Amino acid sequence: MDKRLFTLVGALMLLALGVPQSHAGLVNDIPSCYAASHFTFSSPPPDRLLYVLIDQATPLSPALQKSVVDNINHALGPATKFVIAEFSRTSNNHYLQVLHTGIIESPMTSSERNNVPVNALGGFDNCMRDQAFFAIHMADTTAQQILQSA
Structure with a gap:
């Protein structure tokens, strides 16, 4: 088996097993707009999961680096959970x-919006917009940073 494929499979297995050092999925680095607005309901679980695993041992050209970032931008949207990670297949x-x-x-769904005071909706909508930009x-x-340090 190709060493790169073996390394990638190993990294994915570590993520799937929830290795304690990685803490994959345990921490949400993006503040919740639902929690900030003190709503009694929360956002449903994400529909999509995006893993970005970057091998430090594989330097990419500037064009490929831009392509990686563009693809991340395209993939991120509402109802998406993402994990950005790095590893090195050659470094001990x-x-x-x-x-x-x-x-x-x-x-929010339209029925949820109908049950929220109008004065709370503006702040929530701004928070949701800012949350996406922040993420x-x-x-x-x-x-x-990972790609440029490879």
Whole structure:
């Protein structure tokens, strides 16, 4: 089996097993708009899960680095959980390190909006917009830092 494929499979297995060092999925680095608004209900679980695993041992050209970031931007949206991690297939003791995990929450349903005071909706809508920008900026910046240090 190709060593790169073996390393990628190993990294994915570590994520699936929930290795304690990685804390994958345990921490949401994106503040919740539902919690900030003190609603009695919360966003439903994310519909999509995006893992971005970057191998430190594989330097990419600037064009490929831009492509990675563009694809992250395209994939992130409402109801998405994401994990940004780095690893090195050639370096000893450089195991998978999860740098950021976040959830971009789903917007409220129309029935939920109908049960919320109008004065709370403006702040919530602004928070949801800012949450998406914050998450995309965090994912982009983290991916760019990893890619440039490879």
